[in-house]
Amino acid sequence: MSNSRVTVTNEQLRDVELALAGAWGGAVTLQLPPIGGEVIELADGEGTVVASLHVGSSSPVPTASAVREVVGEGEAPAPAPVHAVTGTVRPERPFGHRDRVDLRVTVAPRRADAAIVITGDVPAADDDLWRDAPADAVIVVLDRGDSHALADALGAVAAVGRDAVVLPAPARHGRDEAQWIDAVRHAARALVASEATVWETPLTPSPGRVILLTGLSGSGKSTIAKLLVERLADVDPRTVSLLDGDEVRLILSSGLGFSREDRIMNVRRIGWVAALVAKHGGIAVCAPIAPYAVMRDEMRARAEEAGRFLLVHISTPLEVCEQRDRKGLYAKARAGEVPQFTGISDPYEVPSDADLVIDASVVDPEGAVDRIVEVLGQVDVRADQR
Ligand SMILES: Nc1ncnc2c1ncn2[C@@H]1O[C@H](COP(=O)(O)OS(=O)(=O)O)[C@@H](OP(=O)(O)O)[C@H]1O
Ligand SMILES: Nc1ncnc2c1ncn2[C@@H]1O[C@H](COP(=O)(O)OP(=O)(O)O)[C@@H](O)[C@H]1O
Structure with a gap:
């Protein structure tokens, strides 16, 4: 039987990367077109198959209509149906380039006793938050796929004189705020330290x-x-x-x-x-x-x-x-x-x-x-x- 293949978004790839490293017991839920098959090959944007998904369950996701009325004759394309597919992932090939691989916990694992995960901007050195932070806690910054933002965050942690590691940011799509924070905490505990404190700091939005x-x-x-x-x-x-x-x-x-x-x-x-x-x-x-x-x-x-x-x-x-x-x-x-x-x-x-x-x-x-x-x-x- 030939495997089905889908191209996943960069955001989905980060969830896959976390699962491959050992988060969620090696399983992910991805929103995919209903392609069927027991094994789905997951390709990155360049077409490289980086992992395979061994399907456990699949259920349709309702899509909202963004249409009020139609002017003119003929039929417009319907939105592609989407399924939430859950299963375990296996690696097929190393992921493509990743920023700061040396600090990336999915590539270069390092366990600490305690971790502080910063979800948004890294607080300035004189911020009160740092005063109460345990001295041995490793600082976890999230990679959202923006190299400049990641470099800034790592620079800000270095300026405070602390050690930093990089965790891929779990996907936002398909999770509400509380679920996303849960996912961040879970990934940090699975991959960095059993004690993980989350600092929910505001994030300077991209001006684009x-x-x-x-x-x-x-x-x-x-x-x-x-x-x-x-x-x-x-x-x-x-x-x-x-x-x-x-x-x-x-x-x-x-x-x-x-x-x-x-x-x-x-x-x-x-x-x-x-x-x-x-x-x-x-x-x-x-x-x-x-x-x-x-x-x-x-x-x-x-x-x-x-x-x-x-x-x-x-x-x-x-x-x-x-x-x-x-x-x-x-x-x-x-x-x-x-x-x-x-x-x-x-x-x-x-x-x-x-x-x-x-x-x-x-x-x-x-x-x-x-x-x-x-x-x-x-x-x-x-x-x-x-
Ligand atoms: N069949 C058909 N339907 C609609 N429009 C047509 C067609 N054939 C040529 N043109 C001319 O192409 C311009 C629309 O191109 P777009 O690239 O904006 O269209 S689309 O977004 O891909 O539907 C549009 O230009 P604008 O008037 O600037 O909108 C038309 O002049
Ligand atoms: N309020 C308005 N806003 C924009 N265009 C207008 C307006 N009133 C009249 N027009 C004229 O309507 C035509 C719109 O053409 P265009 O801007 O090329 O439209 P489109 O890019 O949607 O095809 C132009 O000739 C423009 O001068």
Whole structure:
């Protein structure tokens, strides 16, 4: 029997790594597509099979709909069904590069009598927390896949004159806050010390942002996106990059058409680049139609690994877009000359999870940019207070 194979996220890989090192009795629960089979090969993002999962149980996970209504004909792709699969893991090959392998407890195990796990920022040397910390406790910092943040944390521990070890951060996805803290404590006790104290410190959020302007052709996405980029360059210290639908299709997505698969690939590429921009602390403004909820969900998931995601629905009604018909494409679509045209012969799924909805038939471009900048400011304030 041939094994099934899935590519797991970096976050899931950290859970696998913890289990392989001996946490949770060597078992993990992963949310995976329902592929079946008793043994599932787990591949990293580069396609290397790093572990196999010996399935013990599997049950479907309900998915929420992010669609309010559908404009236009045709069927959009349904979200991929997901199963929570639990089983034991076996190593197949060493994991790829890991930061500070010498300090990583899953690679270079070291047991101490006591450990202090710091979940967020490492407190400054003069913080009261350090005064009461047992002198022999080893300090555990979490690796969330951000090399800079890890280097900063290790530097801060060294500045206090303490020994540090690195524990992969358990996955957040699929766990609430209490479950996540439990997972952190469990992993530290299994892999570092039987006495593990957890310091729940606030975490300086990544400043990166991905802003997706989604809406019908002619709704005003490009006009608003260009103005937004100009405005942000004036008022925001972060770098701003524009990934506009038309321009992207000329280069990044050249050769792709407008079938479901091609649109999904187009928006996937945009989301990938945007997440990279956000990972390095910048703002990415994206303006594709992005008509299906599944592609927006995927972009959100990628963006939120790197920073925050802002979904702006430019909700200009179809009648207005069609009246504008800047490129004459609506007329051609009505005449059947352009197949699968969004809003006419291909669906636009109206988002139910937008942070902001702007009808550009009643709000002028400057007013739209005012609203987006305002909401972005609120997001930044909320993130700073976390
Ligand atoms: N069949 C069909 N459906 C929709 N749009 C079409 C189609 N064929 C060509 N065009 C032109 O391509 C632009 C949309 O490309 P996007 O990359 O934004 O679309 S998608 O997100 O991949 O669905 C869109 O440009 P905008 O008007 O800037 O949105 C259209 O002018
Ligand atoms: N309030 C508005 N916001 C954005 N565009 C507007 C607005 N009012 C009129 N327009 C016009 O509508 C058209 C929108 O085109 P565009 O920005 O290319 O949309 P999209 O990128 O969504 O296809 C432009 O010709 C623009 O000048």
